[in-house]
Amino acid sequence: MIALIDYDAGNMRSVEKALRFLGADYEITNDAEKLQKAEKLILPGVGAFGDAMDALNRFHLTDEIKSMVKAGKPILGICLGMQLFFEESEESPGVKGLSLLPGKIVRFSPEYGLKIPQIGWNSLDFPKESKLFKGIDPGSYVYFVHSYYLKASDERIVAATCEYGNHVHAAVEWDNIYACQFHPEKSSDVGLAILKNYLEL
Secondary structure (H helix, E strand, C coil): CEEEECCCCCCHHHHHHHHHHCCCCEEEECCHHHHHHCCEEEECCCCCHHHHHHHHHHCCCHHHHHHHHHCCCCEEEECHHHHHCCCEECCCCCCCCCCCCCEEEEECCHHHCCCCCEEEEEECECCCCCCCCCCCCCCCEEEEEECEEEEECCHHHEEEEEEECEEEEEEEEECCEEEECCCHHHCHHHHHHHHHHHHCC
16 A cells, blocks of 8 residues: 555645556554554655655654654655655755755756746656666656755666756655656656656665
């Protein structure tokens, strides 16, 4: 069973729809016992970094997620869910993230004259082989909606990048931790293939 973690952070229904389409056995929950019994976890999310961390703490999920990841349970972060995996964000100074991986979330620079937030399709490059992007061609397009992006402290964790003025670390993969800044559930066949790769780990 896949546990889709519910902490009132949006885009839950679109992820659920994609999982249903793929025939996944999933449950939307924030119950610790159900999370522990799940084979894999998915942390979706849209919104503000600080509000999301407040919600995780309010639902007593912060330590639970850290514990399960440390025990080796696979987890996939999507959009804001990915950002929460890291240490901090310029969006919410002073708020500590889950710190599952080293890096910080920074705001796009306005110097390139591009619209912020980035809303729309962008192509991916793959700096390393990864399980998440198995069978996905370099240059494949996926759908983004974000004003902040990851600058990973360790480039070895970066599984996909894109360019939007700034060089964006668009996805990460390290041990049992997987994450996408883009929305695979809104990225047509490519996104469904990425989700399918995660489900089949």
